[in-house]
Amino acid sequence: MNPSPPRVLQGVAANLLSEVLPRIPTPFGQQLVGIAAMLDMMVAEEFDRAADRLVTENRIVRDLLAAGCGLLGDAVPPSVPEALAAPAAPSLRVSDLQRENDLLRAALIDLHAAVEQTPGPAARDLEERIWAELVESTRRRHLSARP
Secondary structure, eight states: OOOOHHHHHHHHHHHIIIIIGGGOOSHHHHHHHHHHHHHHHHHHHHHHHHHHHHHHHHHHHHHHHHHHHHHHGGGSOTHHHHHHHSOOOSSSOHHHHHHHHHHHHHHHHHHHHHHHTSOSHHHHHHHHHHHHHHHHHHHHTOOOOOO
């Protein structure tokens, strides 16, 4: 048997809610069990999508940083070319992908601030692309509503 971590976590959550919660006599204890079950469900969902989300975001942010280098030239913040020069994550481990994401996002913040100060339609277009990715990256992190 090869248990799927999301399925195991969802099973634990279901058992906490259906078997354990009704046996807890205090409201505080019931609340703790309910929170633990909801956390299990959230971790199960994030486990299944985290690597894909990070690979997608890292690719998009690298593209935005490259566009910023082309737009700003010598005025690009130093963190941007440094982030672009950093190697991609050495594996698909979430911890490796997250380290890459953290580096790229820090550079994106610097780029965004510089682009906001840059006049012209090309800067507004890049600023709009950056905002669109920030909105989309938030959407990628939304958790499914569970009954």
